[in-house]
Amino acid sequence: MKLNLQFIAFLSAFFWIVSCRTESQENPRAYVEGKIIYSSIDTNLYRLKILSGSTIVAETTLETGGSFKLSGPVSNDGFTIASTEKIKSFSADKTGLTLSKDALQINIPKGITYLKFNEIVLEK
Amino acid sequence: MRIFTFLFLVFSITVFSQKNRNQLDVVSNIEAKVIAMKPIGNNSLAKNLMPFYGFSFGGNLMTPINFGIGLDYSQLFSNVHYNQKNLYGNLGSPRITQIDAFLTHRENISEDFTVEEMAGFSFYRYSSLYIDEKNRSLKDQAMGFNLGGKAIYTLDGPQQVFVAAKINFYYGNTYNENPEIKKYYSNSTFLSLSLGYRYNF
Numbered sequence: 001m002k003l004n005l006q007f008i009a010f011l012s013a014f015f016w017i018v019s020c021r022t023e024s025q026e027n028p029r030a031y032v033e034g035k036i037i038y039s040s041i042d043t044n045l046y047r048l049k050i051l052s053g054s055t056i057v058a059e060t061t062l063e064t065g066g067s068f069k070l071s072g073p074v075s076n077d078g079f080t081i082a083s084t085e086k087i088k089s090f091s092a093d094k095t096g097l098t099l100s101k102d103a104l105q106i107n108i109p110k111g112i113t114y115l116k117f118n119e120i121v122l123e124k
Numbered sequence: 125m126r127i128f129t130f131l132f133l134v135f136s137i138t139v140f141s142q143k144n145r146n147q148l149d150v151v152s153n154i155e156a157k158v159i160a161m162k163p164i165g166n167n168s169l170a171k172n173l174m175p176f177y178g179f180s181f182g183g184n185l186m187t188p189i190n191f192g193i194g195l196d197y198s199q200l201f202s203n204v205h206y207n208q209k210n211l212y213g214n215l216g217s218p219r220i221t222q223i224d225a226f227l228t229h230r231e232n233i234s235e236d237f238t239v240e241e242m243a244g245f246s247f248y249r250y251s252s253l254y255i256d257e258k259n260r261s262l263k264d265q266a267m268g269f270n271l272g273g274k275a276i277y278t279l280d281g282p283q284q285v286f287v288a289a290k291i292n293f294y295y296g297n298t299y300n301e302n303p304e305i306k307k308y309y310s311n312s313t314f315l316s317l318s319l320g321y322r323y324n325f
């Protein structure tokens with residue numbers, strides 16, 4: 001039985017080492033859904049993206065009717081939604097969202113990871 | 125990778141050096157296997173990814189009363205479903221490293237056939253490469269438990285082949301403020317089937 005005890009001791013030590021590293025990690029993931037309203041864009045070329053810093057972490061085309069679902073891993077510092085066409089206006093279920101100067105991006109503040117847009121209206 | 129090689133060495137030394145010194149009836153074996161694994165349920169690993177394929181190495185210690193303990197180390201690889209990229213993210217090459225530690229019970233059916241049941245804990249490391257950024261990957265660690273069964277056929281003396289079926293429960297750490305979404309991306313259940321070769325000492 002000495003052998004088994006040794007093996008169990010080894011296993012406990014192993015799990016102890018392993019468990020030290022599990023606690024610290026948290027992986028925030030953004031999930032955005034909603035509807036794009038447009039009149040004359042080429043939907044084959046249109047892309048909606050989630051940017052975390054400068055990295056594209058998610059990208060999608062539009063479903064028929066302009067609805068979309070988009071998800072990707074982000075950092076704790078908020079994220080950005082980027083559109084390939086200029087945005088005229090938008091309305092969402094959370095406050096604090098801002099449209100960038102070039103009207104191509106919506107900045108999402110820290111702390112928001114789930115977002116539902118009633119509509120994002122494009123200029124074209 | 126290096127740490128696992130080291131652990132495997134420690135494991136082998138503990139197992140094999142003790143055997144000759146103590147005249148115990150504890151028998152040991154090592155095994156290698158190929159695995160097909162399918163996550164099931166309503167979750168990201170099941171819906172957004174294709175089935176995983178991979179390989180595994182492991183070892184068992186079996187006492188005379190037919191109860192034993194075992195350890196498995198597996199590497200599993202998958203791909204993203206093309207039409208699910210919007211929900212999975214701009215990521216590729218999903219990979220799971222899985223370590224299972226379990227208790228085993230053996231039943232001898234006939235001279236050549238043996239059945240083993242396993243139950244234990246699992247530790248997972250999940251990673252997926254960022255497509256837009258070189259050399260960076262999304263990482264997560266998960267805990268869980270496993271239940272399984274093994275049908276073993278003895279070829280000759282120490283050599284055996286087996287088929288194993290296993291169910292693994294996976295609890296990861298992805299965060300989203302919407303609990304449904306959090307659950308969708310964090311948890312999963314894996315069904316796996318494997319074919320392997322075992323050598324007894």
